[in-house]
Amino acid sequence: MDEVGPSNQEEFKGYSGLGTEQESALRWRPRQLVFRPYSSINGADGKLRVVVRKPLVARLTKDIIETYQICNPKFEYSEELNPKWFLTSPSVGVLNNGHDNVNSDLILTVNFVLINLETRRRYIVKNVLGHGTFGQVAKCWVPETSSFVALKIIKNQPAYYQQALVEVSVLTTLKKKYDPEDEHHIVRIYDYFVYQHHLCICFELLDTNLYELIKINHFRGLSLSIIQLFSKQILRGLTLLKDAGIIHCDLKPENILLCTSVKPAEIKIIDFGSACMEDWTVYSYIQSRYYRSPEVLLGYQYTTAIDMWSFGCIVAELFLGLPLFPGASEFDLLRRMVEILGGQPPDYVLKEAKNTSKFFKCVGRIHNIGNSEVCGRSAYQVLTEEEYEARELKKPLIGKEYFNHKNLEAIVTCYPYQKNLPKEDIIKESQIRLALIDFLRGLVELDPAKRWSPFQASKHPFVTGEPFTCHMPI
Ligand SMILES: Nc1ncnc2c1ncn2[C@@H]1O[C@H](COP(=O)(O)OP(=O)(O)OP(=O)(O)O)[C@@H](O)[C@H]1O
Numbered sequence: 001m002d003e004v005g006p007s008n009q010e011e012f013k014g015y016s017g018l019g020t021e022q023e024s025a026l027r028w029r030p031r032q033l034v035f036r037p038y039s040s041i042n043g044a045d046g047k048l049r050v051v052v053r054k055p056l057v058a059r060l061t062k063d064i065i066e067t068y069q070i071c072n073p074k075f076e077y078s079e080e081l082n083p084k085w086f087l088t089s090p091s092v093g094v095l096n097n098g099h100d101n102v103n104s105d106l107i108l109t110v111n112f113v114l115i116n117l118e119t120r121r122r123y124i125v126k127n128v129l130g131h132g133t134f135g136q137v138a139k140c141w142v143p144e145t146s147s148f149v150a151l152k153i154i155k156n157q158p159a160y161y162q163q164a165l166v167e168v169s170v171l172t173t174l175k176k177k178y179d180p181e182d183e184h185h186i187v188r189i190y191d192y193f194v195y196q197h198h199l200c201i202c203f204e205l206l207d208t209n210l211y212e213l214i215k216i217n218h219f220r221g222l223s224l225s226i227i228q229l230f231s232k233q234i235l236r237g238l239t240l241l242k243d244a245g246i247i248h249c250d251l252k253p254e255n256i257l258l259c260t261s262v263k264p265a266e267i268k269i270i271d272f273g274s275a276c277m278e279d280w281t282v283y284s285y286i287q288s289r290y291y292r293s294p295e296v297l298l299g300y301q302y303t304t305a306i307d308m309w310s311f312g313c314i315v316a317e318l319f320l321g322l323p324l325f326p327g328a329s330e331f332d333l334l335r336r337m338v339e340i341l342g343g344q345p346p347d348y349v350l351k352e353a354k355n356t357s358k359f360f361k362c363v364g365r366i367h368n369i370g371n372s373e374v375c376g377r378s379a380y381q382v383l384t385e386e387e388y389e390a391r392e393l394k395k396p397l398i399g400k401e402y403f404n405h406k407n408l409e410a411i412v413t414c415y416p417y418q419k420n421l422p423k424e425d426i427i428k429e430s431q432i433r434l435a436l437i438d439f440l441r442g443l444v445e446l447d448p449a450k451r452w453s454p455f456q457a458s459k460h461p462f463v464t465g466e467p468f469t470c471h472m473p474i
Pocket residue numbers: 129130131132133134135137150152187203204205206207209250254255257270271272273
C-alpha cells in the first residue's frame with residue numbers, strides 16, 4: 001500500500017508498453033501453463049508430457065551416514081552440526097533473544113520447527129512462499145497430517161499482532177458461519193497459535209497468484225473464457241463477504257491465488273490482514289493504489305462497494321495484462337480514472353469527502369444532491385498539473401501511459417486479438433468484448449451508490465455466458 005512506487009513492482013516498471021510486442025502476442029491458454037516451478041514440458045516425441053523434477057536421490061548420498069560409519073566407526077552424526085540454510089533475510093538475530101531479525105521477523109531456516117504448544121502439532125519449515133507487510137509465509141510440512149500447509153508468521157510487533165488477530169477472526173467466522181462447505185473461494189484457515197511471541201496462522205497451501213500468472217504470460221492478457229471463470233469465482237467470494245458485512249480492503253491480483261487442488265483453474269482470495277467490518281471502517285489509508293476506489297482516494301465513507309471497484313480493476317488487468325489505472329501518485333490515479341471513464345465522482349461525494357480540495361477546484365455553486373446531474377454540470381473540476389503544483393508546492397508524480405487509447409471502450413475494443421484467429425472467432429470475441437466493457441462499466445463506476453453489488457454483477461452476461469445484446473440496466 002505504499003505511496004512511492006507502483007504496487008506491481010519492478011517487472012511492471014520494466015515493461016515496454018503496448019505495441020508491436022503486444023500485437024504479436026499469443027493469448028494465454030490454460031493448457032500452456034506450467035504452474036509447478038520444478039516442472040517442464042517434454043515434447044520430443046510429439047506428445048506433451050509434464051516432467052516433474054525430483055530432488056536427486058543417489059544411493060551413496062542416501063546412505064551417507066552409514067557409509068561414513070563403515071569408513072570410521074567413531075563417526076557420529078548430529079543434526080545441529082548441519083549448515084543452516086537461512087530463509088529469512090537479514091538472518092542475524094538481534095531482537096527477541098536472538099530469534100528475530102532487525103525487522104522483527106522470526107529467523108527461519110530449512111527444517112526449522114514451529115510448535116503449537118496447545119495441540120503439540122509441529123510445523124516443519126521447508127521454504128518461504130512470500131513476504132508481506134505482516135511477516136513471512138512459509139511452506140511447512142505437518143507430520144501429523146502428512147500434508148503441506150502455508151504458515152503466515154506475523155512480525156513480533158503489537159500492531160501487526162493485533163491486526164493479524166482480525167484476520168484470524170474474519171476467516172474463522174467466514175469458515176464456520178458463512179462457508180462451512182468451502183464453496184466461496186476464500187482461503188481456509190486451519191489453525192493459529194503463538195510461537196516465540198509471533199502469531200502464526202496456518203492456511204491451506206495455495207499456488208501461484210494472478211499477478212505471477214500475468215507475468216508468466218509476459219504481461220499479455222489472459223483469454224476471455226478464463227477471465228470469465230475467475231470472475232465467477234471471485235464474485236462468489238465477494239457475495240459472501242457482502243452478506244457477512246466484511247470489506248476485504250486489499251483486493252488485487254497478488255491476493256488471488258490458484259489452488260493446487262485437482263479442480264482446474266480454481267482460485268481463492270487471500271490476505272484478510274486489512275479487512276474490516278462494514279459498520280466499523282476506522283482506517284482511511286487502505287487498498288493498494290492501482291486498485292484504490294475513488295471514495296477511499298477522496299476520503300469519503302466507504303462500504304463493500306470498494307472491493308467491487310478493485311474487482312473491476314482486476315478483471316480489466318486480466319484482460320489487458322496491465323493495470324487499468326497504474327497511478328504513480330494519488331493525483332495521477334484520479335487523473336487516469338477521470339480520463340479513462342470520461343467522468344468524475346458525483347458532487348454529493350465531492351461535497352462531503354475530506355480530500356476533495358487536494359484534487360478538485362470549485363467552479364460553481366455547490367448544487368444539492370442530484371442537481372449537478374440534472375443540469376449535466378458539476379460544481380467541481382479536476383486540478384490541472386500546474387494547479388496541483390501550485391496548491392501542494394510539489395509536482396505531482398505522473399506515470400507512463402501504457403495504452404494508445406484514452407477511454408475504456410477504445411482500450412478494450414482495440415486491444416490486439418490473438419494472432420491467426422479465424423474471422424468467425426474474431427467476430428465472436430468482439431461480441432464478448434462488448435459484454436466485458438458493459439461489465440467493467442458497472443464495476444468501475446465512479447458513483448459508489450450506483451456501482452453493482454456482487455450479486456448484480458454475477459447476473460451479467462459476461463459472467464453467465466449468455467449472449468450479450470445491449471447495456472444491462474441492472
Ligand atoms: N495460503 C497460501 N498459499 C500459498 N502462498 C501463500 C498463501 N498465503 C500467502 N501466500 C504467499 O505469501 C505472500 C504474502 O501473503 P499475504 O498477502 O497474506 O501477506 P501480507 O503480509 O498481508 O501481504 P501484503 O503486504 O500484500 O498485505 C502472498 O503474496 C503469497 O505469495
